Amino acid sequence: xxxxxxxIFGATLNSSTxxxxxxxxxxxxxxxxxxxxxxxxxxxxxxxxxxxxSYFFGSWAVGILFALLSGIxxxxxxALFAIYLHCDEFITGIGINMVALGWTTYALRSTFKxxxxxxxxxxxxxxxxxxxxxxxxxxxxxxxxxxxxxxxxAFGLAFVLDLLIFDTKFGLRLRATGEDPETAKSAGINxxxxxxxxxxxxGILSAMAGVYLSLGYVTLFSENMSNGxxxxxxxxxxxxxxxxLSILGxxxxxxxxxxxxxxxxxxxxxxxxxxxxxxxxxxxxLYVYGKQRRRTEW
Amino acid sequence: xxxxxxKMQRNSPLEVYKALYDYGLGSWYSFSSSLNAATPLxxxxxxxxxxxxxxxxxxxxxxxxxxxxxxTAILGVYLDTWRWVGxxxxxxxxxxxxxxxxxxxxxxxxxxxxxEFISTLMMNFVAEYFTIYLVTYPFLDKKAYVPATxxxxxxxxxxxxxxxxxxxxxxxxxxxxxxWYMRTTKRGYEFRMMGYNxxxxxxxxxxxxxxxxxxxxxxxxxxxxxxxxxxxxxxQHRFMKGIGANFGWDGVxxxxxxxxxxIETILYALFFGILKNGGIGMEFETSVPxxxxxxxxxxxxxxxxxxxxxxxxxxxxxxxxxxxxxxxTKG
Numbered sequence: 142x143x144x145x146x147x148x149i150f151g152a153t154l155n156s157s158t159x160x161x162x163x164x165x166x167x168x169x170x171x172x173x174x175x176x177x178x179x180x181x182x183x184x185x186x187x188x189x190x191x192x193x194x195s196y197f198f199g200s201w202a203v204g205i206l207f208a209l210l211s212g213i214x215x216x217x218x219x220a221l222f223a224i225y226l227h228c229d230e231f232i233t234g235i236g237i238n239m240v241a242l243g244w245t246t247y248a249l250r251s252t253f254k255x256x257x258x259x260x261x262x263x264x265x266x267x268x269x270x271x272x273x274x275x276x277x278x279x280x281x282x283x284x285x286x287x288x289x290x291x292x293x294x295a296f297g298l299a300f301v302l303d304l305l306i307f308d309t310k311f312g313l314r315l316r317a318t319g320e321d322p323e324t325a326k327s328a329g330i331n332x333x334x335x336x337x338x339x340x341x342x343x344g345i346l347s348a349m350a351g352v353y354l355s356l357g358y359v360t361l362f363s364e365n366m367s368n369g370x371x372x373x374x375x376x377x378x379x380x381x382x383x384x385x386l387s388i389l390g391x392x393x394x395x396x397x398x399x400x401x402x403x404x405x406x407x408x409x410x411x412x413x414x415x416x417x418x419x420x421x422x423x424x425x426x427l428y429v430y431g432k433q434r435r436r437t438e439w
Numbered sequence: 440x441x442x443x444x445x446k447m448q449r450n451s452p453l454e455v456y457k458a459l460y461d462y463g464l465g466s467w468y469s470f471s472s473s474l475n476a477a478t479p480l481x482x483x484x485x486x487x488x489x490x491x492x493x494x495x496x497x498x499x500x501x502x503x504x505x506x507x508x509x510x511t512a513i514l515g516v517y518l519d520t521w522r523w524v525g526x527x528x529x530x531x532x533x534x535x536x537x538x539x540x541x542x543x544x545x546x547x548x549x550x551x552x553x554x555e556f557i558s559t560l561m562m563n564f565v566a567e568y569f570t571i572y573l574v575t576y577p578f579l580d581k582k583a584y585v586p587a588t589x590x591x592x593x594x595x596x597x598x599x600x601x602x603x604x605x606x607x608x609x610x611x612x613x614x615x616x617x618x619w620y621m622r623t624t625k626r627g628y629e630f631r632m633m634g635y636n637x638x639x640x641x642x643x644x645x646x647x648x649x650x651x652x653x654x655x656x657x658x659x660x661x662x663x664x665x666x667x668x669x670x671x672x673x674x675q676h677r678f679m680k681g682i683g684a685n686f687g688w689d690g691v692x693x694x695x696x697x698x699x700x701x702i703e704t705i706l707y708a709l710f711f712g713i714l715k716n717g718g719i720g721m722e723f724e725t726s727v728p729x730x731x732x733x734x735x736x737x738x739x740x741x742x743x744x745x746x747x748x749x750x751x752x753x754x755x756x757x758x759x760x761x762x763x764x765x766x767x768t769k770g
Contacts, residue, residue: 222741222744222745226745226749226752227748227751227752228741228744228748228749229744229748232740233744235691235692235695235740236692236737236741236744237737238688239733239734239736239737240734240741242733242737243730243731243732243733243734243735243737244734246730246733247728247730247731247733247734250728250730251727251728368564369560369564372557372561376557379557411572411576413568413572413575414568414572416568417564417565417568420561420564420565421561421565423561424553424558424561424562424565427547427553427554427557427558427561428547428553431551431552431554434552
């Protein structure tokens, strides 16, 4: 039983990472006051190109490089439409998500000649890190050790970004642009530039979330493999109003629910109900927050 | 623009477009099957258009469609009545199922102040898994190759006129009704006012919350109807895994490029139907897989929307510059 609990905690860290990365990415655009719902698409593109690079060049590093490039180009596309051509951000986001979905399913078929999922030994996954001093404590080792290295970076990043947003000049500028672009302009900040930068950062982090999905979590690519994680991360951002450490906390909650679902599949529960759990959890969290809000308003 | 991408895949763009045309529009057969392909798109599109025009972010078309489809598919197997009672009854129950599914979201919004934007999305996934569960365990047809329900009774198949399914006509009539409803009735006016300016509508005496609930139920009904027409009038006549395809998101995109107007939505839905149907033909003729169409649609949407908003924005800027100059020279 204790084994199972430790396993769940380990799996929680694992499944919360992609959600958290995407949410941290979306945090930038949240503070820049861009209603960005394209995380889903950026994540999917990242996942695809990570597998692409890893498959053809036999190295996870190239995979990450490709994914980051795809993330940046998706972000530039978003910025082109939403910031420079003044399209509605919501519409652009939906468009970008559809482009990503269409392109990845299409390319999966035309490049790899498979439909549904690409599973191949040629895809090199991310290396896993052993935490050296944990050998003496087997329980903690079970939880914290032997994860893909991006996981550790992601958790560190949450703390770094908290500092970045609230304690640096860049963070201040970012928030100022989001609050009131005209005032920011009068203070000598280029709002469009800051928005562009925040979109690109969002693209990079969302693409990393995709890398984690396709090279870390599992080593394969399947159609629409982000499967709503971008939407969940958006829900997280809106709920916690963008604070990075709260994002970390709430992502862990979602990771926990997701891993519970995975564990329950081994028992009697039908797999479809287990897969439903993260989405139901989102609804539940939404309910809790809605209740809180109602209390403060009345 | 899309031809660039086709070129990149070493296919001749012209050939692709020709195949698209031949199979989408070229003959009565392909045209009528394009119209059939457009049927669910019209309904999900109108559903999204009405929701957006009223300022309600209903993105749950996918889930509502699935619920409508599954209810129709299951009832269609077990229901025992005459043909002309059964078909409308099944279609309406499908729509009601979609409306109830949206009604859950409406209730959550009304009583717990949960944002419908996220909850409709999440309900999509829940509906997806729930329907897959239903077709894999309780209602599985053991003879089918993929998880699917049994075929609905043959007498409930919607008739077709020369290849054109009656389902298309039903969708068209329903869409026309929606146009009339939004344009001429008091409620429709209230809905539109809510979309323009919530505060204005509030001051004008609309009850926002109950109107939002109504809009959700109404648009849910439309999506659910799309699902049940898919079962009654489509080609499979059973609920299969993946039957919802991309209709929900396509509907959303169609509503967006149509600027939330019902009539334009119908036209764009026809256009998307032609593309979809042509895409299948394109796969036969050239080596471009039909998945390319999803990508092509997204590119079209982005281009149309971008051009429109860019023209609007820069047009306004030029206008104001001209005005400014006039004022300056006069002074």
